[in-house]
Amino acid sequence: MIIHNSHLLLDACCVFNFVASGHFLSILTTIPVQVVITQTVYEQELIKFDRFEPEDKQQFNDAIIQEMVKIVDLESEIEADLFVNYAAILGDDGESATGAIAINREWSIATDDKAAIKLFSQEAPNLQILSTPDIIKYWSEINHLSSDKLYTILDAIRVKARYLPNKNHPLENWWKTALKT
DSSP, X not given: OOOSSSEEXXXXXXXXXXXXXXXXXXXXXXXSXXXXXXXXXXXXXXXXXXXXXXXHXXXXXXXXXXXXXXXXXXXXXXXXXXXXXHHHHHOOHHHXXXXXXXXXXXXXXXXXXXXXXXXXXHHOTTOOEEOHHHHHHHHHHHTTOOHHHHHHHHHHHHHHSOOOOOTTSTTHHHHHHHHHO
């Protein structure tokens, strides 16, 4: 997986999916750039970690402590204006803050939200947008996961994070095939 920028901003949906996998720290180690989340995502959306097991929450906390994931905030008037505009369109502060920072700083983004992907692709056609399946597939290949292990991980994401790729996602068939193994 080639990331074209110095940082990868994770939206809350991807954080939930990676934590639900039970392998959050391992996934982070395969991402070849600095991983970040916005202060807004951290404060407003990751509170929903209540549905995860304590060990899942601990992996997330360890990633913050070890600075495998850094927290960033809106830093300029441009980012604040983009945030307000995106929030008015998307109705979601986390995705809006993530998009505002990524677009202004020219960082890559990881999100599974269809509306956010559509908006950010229109706003910044050169913005690199990755998804949960992109990153999980890459991670599974780097780690040479067996089909049984991959099944267990994807099933955990499906159950704990309630995530499946949409039918138009390029890796939807890969995901479905791995879940049938």
